[in-house]
Amino acid sequence: MTGEGSSPDGGARPLHSLRRDYESAPFDETDLSDDPIDQFSRWFDEARAASIMEPNAMTIATVDEHGRPDARIVLLKEFRPEGFVFFTNYDSTKGRQLEAQGDAALVFYWDVLERQVRVTGRVERISPEESSQYFASRPVKSQIGAIASPQSRVMEGRAELEEMFRRVSARFETSAELERPGSWGGYLVRPRTVEFWQGRRSRLHDRLRYLHAGGEWLIERLAP
Numbered sequence: 180m181t182g183e184g185s186s187p188d189g190g191a192r193p194l195h196s197l198r199r200d201y202e203s204a205p206f207d208e209t210d211l212s213d214d215p216i217d218q219f220s221r222w223f224d225e226a227r228a229a230s231i232m233e234p235n236a237m238t239i240a241t242v243d244e245h246g247r248p249d250a251r252i253v254l255l256k257e258f259r260p261e262g263f264v265f266f267t268n269y270d271s272t273k274g275r276q277l278e279a280q281g282d283a284a285l286v287f288y289w290d291v292l293e294r295q296v297r298v299t300g301r302v303e304r305i306s307p308e309e310s311s312q313y314f315a316s317r318p319v320k321s322q323i324g325a326i327a328s329p330q331s332r333v334m335e336g337r338a339e340l341e342e343m344f345r346r347v348s349a350r351f352e353t354s355a356e357l358e359r360p361g362s363w364g365g366y367l368v369r370p371r372t373v374e375f376w377q378g379r380r381s382r383l384h385d386r387l388r389y390l391h392a393g394g395e396w397l398i399e400r401l402a403p
């Protein structure tokens with residue numbers, strides 16, 4: 180890697196010279212809701228209104244049994260007063276890591292708004308009924324994919340995956356017969372901290388963090 184390439188500004192600039200000055204309006208304590216989910220809801224609405232392809236795409240970081248971090252993107256499917264919900268395979272790498280060590284961190288980045296949201300917290304499964312309800316609402320091919328794919332397992336090749344998909348499709352005559360596998364479902368991330376980062380001029384960014392302490396949310400400003 181040379182760190183060089185064509186960039187939207189037209190030139191082939193070295194990677195280390197790519198930077199921009201953020202222009203956003205101030206974001207301060209008086210703008211904040213008392214509740215971080217409520218605050219998230221306001222920012223999420225703005226992200227949805229902006230031209231962001233998948234505003235609900237978030238990085239989720241977990242740790243393995245040696246304490247080594249691991250991270251990947253998943254889609255936020257719901258947020259509720261208790262926290263943030265996503266769906267996955269409970270037997271996947273992330274699923275096994277979460278079952279063993281139920282702490283996770285989430286990161287959203289909404290570039291056109293110059294905003295980042297970071298969440299840390301405990302993770303738990305949502306109820307089987309809620310997972311089944313969401314599973315049933317998914318497109319049939321996604322349901323079949325979730326049944327067929329042993330997520331995170333090493334495979335022989337693409338043909339093995341396609342064969343698994345074919346076999347599952349053949350087993351079910353109608354989509355009404357498709358049932359959520361017990362190994363697939365939702366997780367709820369119950370926040371312990373939620374930080375809202377707003378890019379500002381001259382790197383004097385605003386960082387406001389909610390910390391759950393003694394049953395209340397404490398709001399602190401952090402140095403950028």
Ligand SMILES: Cc1cc2nc3c(=O)[nH]c(=O)nc-3n(C[C@H](O)[C@H](O)[C@H](O)COP(=O)(O)O)c2cc1C
Pocket residue numbers: 233236249251252253254255265266267268271272273274330331
């Ligand atoms: C935009 C995007 C959305 C994704 N959404 C999900 C999701 O909602 N659930 C999921 O299990 N994997 C999702 N993935 C795939 C994961 O990033 C990852 O490859 C997969 O979950 C296996 O991760 P693991 O082996 O660490 O468990 C998504 C990937 C991308 C790029």
